[in-house]
Amino acid sequence: xxxxxxxxxxxxxxxxxxxxxxxxxxxxxxxxxxxxxxxxxxxxxxxxxxxxxxxxxxxxxxxxxxxxxxxxxxxxxxxxxxxxxxxxxxxxxxxxxxxxxxxxxxxxxxxxxxxxxxxxxxxxxxxxxxxxxxxxxxxxxxxxxxxxxxxxxxxxxxxxxxxxxxxxxxxxxxxxxxxxxxxxxxxxxxxxxxxxxxxxxxxxxxxxxxxxxxxxxxxxxxxxxxxxxxxxxxxxxxxxxxxxxxxxxxxxxxxxxxxxxxxxxxxxxxxxxxxx
Amino acid sequence: xxxxxxxxxxxxxxxxxxxxxxxxxxxxxxxxxxxxxxxxxxxxxxxxxxxxxxxxxxxxxxxxxxxxxxxxxxxxxxxxxxxxxxxxxxxxxxxxxxxxxxxxxxxxxxxxxxxxxxxxxxxxxxxxxxxxxxxxxxxxxxxxxxxxxxxxxxxxxxxxxxxxxxxxxxxxxxxxxxxxxxxxxxxxxxxxxxxxxxxxxxxxxxxxxxxxxxxxxxxxxxxxxxxxxxxxxxxxxxxxxxxxxxxxxxxxxxxxxxxxxxxxxxxxxxxxxxxxxxxxxxxxxxxxxxxxxxxxxxxxxxxxxxxxxxxxxxxx
Numbered sequence: 001x002x003x004x005x006x007x008x009x010x011x012x013x014x015x016x017x018x019x020x021x022x023x024x025x026x027x028x029x030x031x032x033x034x035x036x037x038x039x040x041x042x043x044x045x046x047x048x049x050x051x052x053x054x055x056x057x058x059x060x061x062x063x064x065x066x067x068x069x070x071x072x073x074x075x076x077x078x079x080x081x082x083x084x085x086x087x088x089x090x091x092x093x094x095x096x097x098x099x100x101x102x103x104x105x106x107x108x109x110x111x112x113x114x115x116x117x118x119x120x121x122x123x124x125x126x127x128x129x130x131x132x133x134x135x136x137x138x139x140x141x142x143x144x145x146x147x148x149x150x151x152x153x154x155x156x157x158x159x160x161x162x163x164x165x166x167x168x169x170x171x172x173x174x175x176x177x178x179x180x181x182x183x184x185x186x187x188x189x190x191x192x193x194x195x196x197x198x199x200x201x202x203x204x205x206x207x208x209x210x211x212x213x214x215x216x217x218x219x220x221x222x223x224x225x226x227x228x229x230x231x232x233x234x235x236x237x238x239x240x241x242x243x244x245x246x247x248x249x250x251x252x253x254x255x256x257x258x259x260x261x262x263x264x265x266x267x268x269x270x271x272x273x274x275x276x
Numbered sequence: 277x278x279x280x281x282x283x284x285x286x287x288x289x290x291x292x293x294x295x296x297x298x299x300x301x302x303x304x305x306x307x308x309x310x311x312x313x314x315x316x317x318x319x320x321x322x323x324x325x326x327x328x329x330x331x332x333x334x335x336x337x338x339x340x341x342x343x344x345x346x347x348x349x350x351x352x353x354x355x356x357x358x359x360x361x362x363x364x365x366x367x368x369x370x371x372x373x374x375x376x377x378x379x380x381x382x383x384x385x386x387x388x389x390x391x392x393x394x395x396x397x398x399x400x401x402x403x404x405x406x407x408x409x410x411x412x413x414x415x416x417x418x419x420x421x422x423x424x425x426x427x428x429x430x431x432x433x434x435x436x437x438x439x440x441x442x443x444x445x446x447x448x449x450x451x452x453x454x455x456x457x458x459x460x461x462x463x464x465x466x467x468x469x470x471x472x473x474x475x476x477x478x479x480x481x482x483x484x485x486x487x488x489x490x491x492x493x494x495x496x497x498x499x500x501x502x503x504x505x506x507x508x509x510x511x512x513x514x515x516x517x518x519x520x521x522x523x524x525x526x527x528x529x530x531x532x533x534x535x536x537x538x539x540x541x542x543x544x545x546x547x548x549x550x551x552x553x554x555x556x557x558x559x560x561x562x563x564x565x566x567x568x569x570x571x572x573x574x575x576x577x578x579x580x581x582x583x584x585x586x587x588x589x590x591x592x
Contacts, residue, residue, distance in 0.1 A: 116294040119567040123529030124547055131551035132306040215422045238430045249423030257418035
């Protein structure tokens with residue numbers, strides 16, 4: 001407990017970020033208990049109503065409760081953000097370790113592949129993948145993961161190359177440790193800090209990308225609520241019912257901001273070069 | 277310098293080939309028959325469809341189709357749009373000016389935000405000014421461009437009626453109208469970009485402030501303003517310029533969203549519309565062109581290194 005308080009004192013912004021992310025995650029998990037109405041329940045009689053006691057954030061054009069939709073939308077945003085980053089981390093780290101350790105043509109092929117992926121604007125790449133595979137939750141997750149993957153591969157490859165030349169790896173080689181064990185037992189643990197930092201920073205970007213796909217109509221499909229698609233649906237009514245756009249945009253911004261602050265704090269804490 | 281430029285250009289060719297293969301194959305992995313896209317709703321008889329397949333070469337093996345497409349693309353022929361039947365190159369060049377104007381103005385606005393904010397934050401490290409700048413920057417990168425755009429439209433176009441909500445007029449046609457229409461899109465894209473740059477400017481300035489030559493300059497008795505501008509900023513600019521190159525892709529992604537909100541006829545909108553309507557040739561051309569833009573931006577950055585740091589002009 002004392003360690004936690006010490007961390008909180010060192011990184012006040014990061015602590016705020018962590019608390020907010022935790023609260024949003026809890027809200028997503030307990031959405032069925034917290035929501036005032038089912039998120040897909042329509043009632044044209046109360047469409048485009050402003051905030052009230054019955055509907056604290058108002059209703060949308062189909063009379064659905066905005067707060068309830070935001071709570072359920074958190075599941076999509078956090079779920080896609082987290083799942084896509086897990087996939088990107090898994091594949092990217094393996095690609096980075098293999099290319100850095102094996103070298104030669106394997107490295108050349110993997111690195112040219114990351115060059116190619118990095119040359120595409122992230123969002124365009126994601127839009128192209130979803131456009132080809134069809135818009136739904138899984139394809140959006142996959143597209144965001146593919147777009148995030150090359151950064152992991154690049155960073156881990158550079159670290160692997162660095163550690164491959166380190167004395168402790170040379171020592172392990174000289175006593176006959178097998179390649180697989182050198183990579184898994186000696187190199188991978190040393191890159192763990194960097195992986196955690198990149199993971200934390202990527203989650204924020206992934207949440208933003210999911211919202212962007214949703215806004216373009218390429219994310220999870222209606223009637224399932226997502227913050228990006230709520231903003232898209234609220235945009236035509238911004239003059240009569242600005243609360244739809246304000247609430248869904250705020251939800252995205254607060255979540256991304258909290259994840260960014262948390263990611264920054266993790267980076268500052270784990271990267272001693274930045275601790276001056 | 278020229279041989280360096282040639283070598284850099286040559287190193288792009290394999291990447292460009294891989295990109296073109298990816299763009300080509302990605303779209304041919306898509307379910308659905310491109311003939312359906314060409315003929316539209318009223319599906320003609322099988323002989324007409326066979327004729328279309330032969331005309332477009334859809335029956336050839338994919339490698340043959342790729343080589344034909346790539347060899348034409350290499351000389352600037354990207355085929356014809358399935359939808360508008362116009363040459364894709366023509367569509368791209370029609371859309372290029374809006375995206376270029378939006379991107380360049382947004383980069384300038386981003387720099388106008390990031391340089392002062394990042395420099396002051398670094399010089400006043402650990403003070404409330406630094407904390408405020410960090411929070412502003414974190415806020416800026418967290419707000420999605422499409423949300424900023426919608427709020428700006430609501431405030432300045434619908435509520436206050438100071439600026440038009442959307443549309444585009446060529447600057448050659450009417451410069452004032454063009455600039456009035458570009459104000460909100462440029463703020464939409466430039467604020468987030470500037471926030472991202474601020475973080476790099478601050479980090480880069482901090483890194484350089486701790487270096488030996490800065491201490492030397494101060495020890496020589498140079499005025500602090502000359503140390504900051506002449507020494508620290510100059511070397512801090514190199515990583516900042518790199519970031520501008522690397523983040524061209526992010527800028528273009530933001531341009532897609534910005535063009536969507538403000539109904540700007542740009543490249544991003546062209547690519548998304550083509551992807552959504554399965555207009556393969558336009559989609560391939562637009563995506564290829566944007567990837568080329570990212571590569572070119574990185575080349576320009578490489579060349580700028582030589583200007584900012586003479587030691588690097590002969591390097592590599």
